[in-house]
Amino acid sequence: MTYAEVIGDPISHSKSPLIHGFWLRKLGMDGEYRATRVDAADLGAFFANRAADPEWRGCNVTVPHKLAVLDHVPDPGDVKGAIGAVNTVFRGPEGDLIATNTDAxxxxxxxxxxxxxxxxxxxxxxxxxxxxxxxxxxxxxxxxxxxxxxxxxxxxxxxxxxxxxxxxxxxxxxxxxxxxxxxxxxxxxxxxxxxxxxxxxxxxxxxxxxxxxxxxxxxxxxxxxxxxxxxxDGLEMLVGQAALAFELFFGAAPPRGHDEELRALLLA
Missing domain, CATH: 3.40.50.720 (NAD(P)-binding Rossmann-like Domain)
Incomplete structure (x- = not known):
């Protein structure tokens, strides 16, 4: 099954799986979004492993990896020069990994x-x-x-x-x-x-x-x-950046007409 995920350390607090899972269900898409704890020392191995998995569509990146990711993923858009930090890695049209930032x-x-x-x-x-x-x-x-x-x-x-x-x-x-x-x-x-x-x-x-x-x-x-x-509050930015990442991962715009329902889910 096609999947994406969020990586960080710690990661158990992340609400990203709830957000992306909600949108996948609303769109009736066959996909999954996970939360994965990745130690800083394992970043290189993580991306090498995921690059070889054709089902993997990308990941969101949270603390403490937003700067270190640039050591392991190509940066054709010069995110390093423009912002200096990455929060999203996605698979490009040729299957290559691309670093970007949807936080701004x-x-x-x-x-x-x-x-x-x-x-x-x-x-x-x-x-x-x-x-x-x-x-x-x-x-x-x-x-x-x-x-x-x-x-x-x-x-x-x-x-x-x-x-x-x-x-x-x-x-x-x-x-x-x-x-x-x-x-x-x-x-x-x-x-x-x-x-x-x-x-x-x-x-x-x-x-x-x-x-x-x-x-x-x-x-x-x-x-x-x-x-x-x-x-x-932080949910506003979280949902906003997630919407941009969702389209990069799954090739479809998220159903933002359900934001109030999504917010209620996140607050439950």
């Missing part, structure tokens, strides 16, 4: 109607997901970007890479009066330390966006909602 478009999907032009933004994190977020923000023409990270020097390098004006600060820094705050780190995820920020400096109409989806309402989102700020 998936991130922007739920805020497509928000005018971010020249507006100040805060991004937390400097890993693979943060790279996709910063790439997307650079295309949206945002204003000053404040990047918070345990290692500010790494954050400063990313701002320069994506041509964003701003500064990189430690996680303990006071927030500016930003219009958008994005948590693009694993902080706040189940099993990870919380992301403890004082949100009072944010603009009154600020939007707080947390890409973490386990738990769905993170302490960051709860604090934002208590302040009366608009929020976007």
């Amino acid at each position: 478009a998936g991130f922007l999907s739920p805020i497509a109607d928000v005018d971010l032009a020249a507006r100040p933004v805060v991004v937390v994190g400097a890993g693979g997901a943060a790279r996709a977020v910063l790439f997307a923000l650079s295309r949206a023409g945002v204003g000053q970007v404040t990047l918070l990270n345990r290692t500010p020097l790494k954050g400063a390098a990313l701002l320069a890479r994506f041509g964003l004006k701003g500064e990189a600060l430690p996680l303990t820094a006071r927030l500016p009066a930003a219009s958008l705050l994005v948590n693009a780190s694993v902080l706040g995820m189940t099993g990870q330390p919380p992301l403890d920020l004082d949100l009072s400096p944010l603009a009154e109409d600020a939007l707080v966006y947390d890409i973490v989806y386990a738990p769905l309402v993170t302490p960051l989102l709860a604090a934002a909602q208590a302040r009366g700020l608009d929020t976007v």
Whole structure:
């Protein structure tokens, strides 16, 4: 049977099998989507094995492999140069493996109607997901970007890479009066330390966006909602990037008219 999967370490928290399985059932397609734990040392062997399996259509990639994948999979679209991280590997028309990234478009999907032009933004994190977020923000023409990270020097390098004006600060820094705050780190995820920020400096109409989806309402989102700020949870980005990957894997557009039913399934 044709199949795709999501790989990472850990992987048991992933909701991707629920999403792709839901769409496969709605479309009546004969396919499967799995979750597979892959150790960093086994990445090369994993892709060599899957490349030889004609039933395998590709995989989504989650932490901690989004950068390391580029050492094992061809990158004809120069994802390494554009974003520097991969979240999707799919089989091309000639059977070859191709690395790409659907995180950037998936991130922007739920805020497509928000005018971010020249507006100040805060991004937390400097890993693979943060790279996709910063790439997307650079295309949206945002204003000053404040990047918070345990290692500010790494954050400063990313701002320069994506041509964003701003500064990189430690996680303990006071927030500016930003219009958008994005948590693009694993902080706040189940099993990870919380992301403890004082949100009072944010603009009154600020939007707080947390890409973490386990738990769905993170302490960051709860604090934002208590302040009366608009929020976007991690399921929005997860479903958005999954939709793009699904079409690459299975050659059909997912049935997005059932998003409310899908969300209810994911929250059950």
